[in-house]
Amino acid sequence: MSFKIRRPEFARWAELSSIALILPSSIAVGLFFGYFLDRKLGTEPWLLLIFTVLGIASGLLSLFRAIRKQWKDEEPPDA
Numbered sequence: 001m002s003f004k005i006r007r008p009e010f011a012r013w014a015e016l017s018s019i020a021l022i023l024p025s026s027i028a029v030g031l032f033f034g035y036f037l038d039r040k041l042g043t044e045p046w047l048l049l050i051f052t053v054l055g056i057a058s059g060l061l062s063l064f065r066a067i068r069k070q071w072k073d074e075e076p077p078d079a
Helices: 008-043 047-071
Strands: none
Touching: 008 047
16 A cells, blocks of 8 residues: 655645744744844844744744635545
């Protein structure tokens, strides 16, 4: 017995697995830029805090958009 994955189904699973990385990566980018700018401009800890909050907000927005797209693309069950 051979197990074959249809290409569209595999692509869907790949998209779903990437959703888990959206929020942490956005926060990490905000932390990095905030820390970098704080070190260069001597404004510690303000830019770190601001960019971290912006990273969280951006990550949540992206996460909600990705989840909404997945729900929209989901096929209705056959009745």
